[in-house]
Amino acid sequence: MTLADQLLQYLITGFSVGIVYGLVGLGITIVFNATGIINFAQGEFVMLGGMAAAALAANGAPLWLAVILAVAATTLVALAMERLTIYQLRGASVITLIIATIGASLVLQGGAKLLWGPDAVTFPPFSGDTPIRIGGGGIAPQRLWVMGLATLSVVAVQLFFRFTLTGKAIRACAINRRAARLSGISADRMVRLSFAVSAALAALGGTVLTPVTLMQYAQGTHYTLTGFLASVLGGLGNGLGAVLGGVTIGMIESFSSGFISSGYSKAIALVVALIVLWWRPQGLLGRRQLQ
Amino acid sequence: MTLSLLARAIRAAGLAIFFAFVAIPLLLHSAYLATVGIFIGIHAIVAVGLGLLMGYAGQVSLGHAAFYGLGAYSSAILTTRLGLSPLPAMVAGTAITAIIALILGTPTLRLHGHYLAMFTLAFGIIIQTIFNQAERLTRGTSGIVGIPPFSIGPLRFDTVPKAYLLVLAVLALSIFAVRNLVNSRPGRALRALHESEVAASVCGVDVPRAKLEVFVLSAILASVAGSLYAHFVNYVSPVPFGFGFSVQLLVMVVVGGAGSVWGPLAGAALFTVLSQFLQKTGERIAFVGTTDTILFGMVLVAVVIFLQKGLVSLPSRLRGEATPAEDSGI
Numbered sequence: 001m002t003l004a005d006q007l008l009q010y011l012i013t014g015f016s017v018g019i020v021y022g023l024v025g026l027g028i029t030i031v032f033n034a035t036g037i038i039n040f041a042q043g044e045f046v047m048l049g050g051m052a053a054a055a056l057a058a059n060g061a062p063l064w065l066a067v068i069l070a071v072a073a074t075t076l077v078a079l080a081m082e083r084l085t086i087y088q089l090r091g092a093s094v095i096t097l098i099i100a101t102i103g104a105s106l107v108l109q110g111g112a113k114l115l116w117g118p119d120a121v122t123f124p125p126f127s128g129d130t131p132i133r134i135g136g137g138g139i140a141p142q143r144l145w146v147m148g149l150a151t152l153s154v155v156a157v158q159l160f161f162r163f164t165l166t167g168k169a170i171r172a173c174a175i176n177r178r179a180a181r182l183s184g185i186s187a188d189r190m191v192r193l194s195f196a197v198s199a200a201l202a203a204l205g206g207t208v209l210t211p212v213t214l215m216q217y218a219q220g221t222h223y224t225l226t227g228f229l230a231s232v233l234g235g236l237g238n239g240l241g242a243v244l245g246g247v248t249i250g251m252i253e254s255f256s257s258g259f260i261s262s263g264y265s266k267a268i269a270l271v272v273a274l275i276v277l278w279w280r281p282q283g284l285l286g287r288r289q290l291q
Numbered sequence: 292m293t294l295s296l297l298a299r300a301i302r303a304a305g306l307a308i309f310f311a312f313v314a315i316p317l318l319l320h321s322a323y324l325a326t327v328g329i330f331i332g333i334h335a336i337v338a339v340g341l342g343l344l345m346g347y348a349g350q351v352s353l354g355h356a357a358f359y360g361l362g363a364y365s366s367a368i369l370t371t372r373l374g375l376s377p378l379p380a381m382v383a384g385t386a387i388t389a390i391i392a393l394i395l396g397t398p399t400l401r402l403h404g405h406y407l408a409m410f411t412l413a414f415g416i417i418i419q420t421i422f423n424q425a426e427r428l429t430r431g432t433s434g435i436v437g438i439p440p441f442s443i444g445p446l447r448f449d450t451v452p453k454a455y456l457l458v459l460a461v462l463a464l465s466i467f468a469v470r471n472l473v474n475s476r477p478g479r480a481l482r483a484l485h486e487s488e489v490a491a492s493v494c495g496v497d498v499p500r501a502k503l504e505v506f507v508l509s510a511i512l513a514s515v516a517g518s519l520y521a522h523f524v525n526y527v528s529p530v531p532f533g534f535g536f537s538v539q540l541l542v543m544v545v546v547g548g549a550g551s552v553w554g555p556l557a558g559a560a561l562f563t564v565l566s567q568f569l570q571k572t573g574e575r576i577a578f579v580g581t582t583d584t585i586l587f588g589m590v591l592v593a594v595v596i597f598l599q600k601g602l603v604s605l606p607s608r609l610r611g612e613a614t615p616a617e618d619s620g621i
Contacts (some may be wrong), residue, residue, distance in 0.1 A: 084592070085592055085596075088596050089595070089596060095345070095351060095545060096545065096595055099541065099542060099545050099591065099595050100591075100592050100595050100596070102538055102541075102542075102591070103588045103589070103590075103591030103592035103595065104588065104592060105588070106584050106585070106587055106588030106591065107584075107585050107588035107589055107592070108588075109584055109588075110582060110583070110584030110585030110586075110587075110588060111585055113584065114582060114585065221534060221535075225412060225416060225534065228409070228412070229409065229412070229413060232409050261424070263420070263423065263424040264420060264424050266416065266420055267416065267417045267420035267421065267424075270413045270416055270417050271413075271417060273413065274410060274413055274414075277406075277409075277410075278398055278399075281402055281406065
């Protein structure tokens with residue numbers, strides 16, 4: 001494999017993993033904008049999406065149905081979580097809410113382990129696993145699915161927030177909750193919707209990625225932490241920034257895994273992210289805050 | 292019974308429980324109870340420091356397990372590889388951790404908002420990765436074995452009761468130090484800055500410096516606790532020093548109440564006992580064994596919802612007083 005082929009491999013791997021980080025980060029941003037808290041159970045939605053789809057596929061469901069049902073089921077779980085934790089803690093401090101989401105993530109993790117066991121699960125890739133030959137190397141076709149579907153979701157979400165009335169209503173709540181309510185927007189409903197959208201995004205990312213990376217009950221935490229860092233790197237509150245941050249972290253992980261050391265790749269990506277943030281605290285796409 | 296009498300009764304009960312906790316393992320000659328007590332003590336030392344950071348300086352650290360781990364690994368490496376005796380090793384390890392905390396804290400604490408939370412989160416992951424990967428130094432996932440028990444000169448703490456007394460002594464010292472800090476002028480400066488950084492700095496408090504000092508102190512306490520852990524368990528591996536433990540510390544502080552010195556101690560005790568209980572019951576009742584994470588998560592959410600301000604403030608809340616950290620410790 002020539003250097004060019006290697007670079008292409010790393011690029012594609014990095015982008016496909018990074019875009020899922022970006023989806024998680026986007027979900028975190030949506031919830032953050034609506035509620036001001038960081039949902040530490042976000043990565044669990046990725047895990048649930050993937051594992052539910054695997055379980056459904058193992059029970060004979062056709063893949064397309066398994067994916068849709070898994071995303072729907074995860075969204076329902078997220079709504080339940082919102083009702084039982086966030087809604088109960090209206091007006092509590094940020095750290096209290098964050099602890100509550102951490103508690104919820106433990107419940108989800110434990111639930112997944114109980115339902116599906118401690119082992120990693122997977123299901124067949126959408127369009128087979130013969131690598132598509134490019135240059136001297138091959139790409140797993142599933143990675144293309146990941147990149148395609150994830151990018152489509154990001155675009156769809158951006159359009160939703162920009163051009164639909166509901167999307168604008170959610171943005172209104174984020175800008176000024178009281179003013180939004182005075183305009184007749186139900187802030188509680190918008191919060192619930194934000195949770196649902198962010199969970200659906202995460203679950204979709206989880207389902208498309210599972211055939212490539214497998215999914216196990218404990219993997220959610222990794223996605224939560226990386227997604228959170230992606231959203232801060234991109235500029236907390238900026239959805240597109242979160243996606244950009246996620247892709248950046250994914251790329252750095254992939255390239256450092258290839259060229260430096262696969263064990264240290266995560267740490268290297270984090271160090272680079274921290275350096276960027278130190279040099280530019282508002283994040284890649286954030287606006288400089290007035291001191 | 293008036294509310295105030297009830298509040299005083301609860302406080303007295305709390306103290307009684309505390310002394311019972313301390314004395315029972317020794318009176319019963321129970322190595323198991325003393326071991327639980329040692330872990331409560333070690334966790335409490337870290338929790339008290341973290342509580343200071345969160346309750347008084349208003350900062351969140353999502354990676355405190357890293358400082359704990361740095362203390363543990365420094366003690367482990369310095370005693371097993373370089374043959375240092377435990378006390379100088381602990382001092383050296385604490386110094387290293389303090390310097391790292393200084394380096395991490397100086398740029399981040401000058402920023403407003405939750406940058407420390409994020410940086411500590413990333414820092415925790417990076418440190419744990421290093422523990423796992425730097426095999427020549429840390430033996431990676433296999434860990435370091437054969438760490439000697441703690442000793443000061445000829446005094447060796449090599450039995451469980453002796454280790455228990457050692458941990459209690461260090462815990463007492465830590466609480467004493469923190470209490471003094473809180474009630475002193477720097478301490479009042481801290482409380483001022485927690486309420487309002489702007490107001491504090493207008494009054495002449497060097498806000499970034501005060502925050503940095505608290506951050507480094509909390510790192511030092513975590514490091515000391517980590518060293519004690521290493522010398523008690525005689526083995527370290529990267530596993531206990533990750534985000535999971537950082538979260539557990541957070542839980543101890545928030546549940547116990549970050550705004551007091553005793554709160555994190557109560558939180559550490561409650562948490563350690565609860566997880567021990569779940570573990571033991573899980574061994575006997577299979578259902579609990581598989582659901583312990585779920586149960587723990589549910590208990591966590593429930594506690595947070597119903598006791599938003601932590602346990603230790605219960606007596607003062609019954610009396611109708613405002614708690615020192617009005618919004619749940621932050």
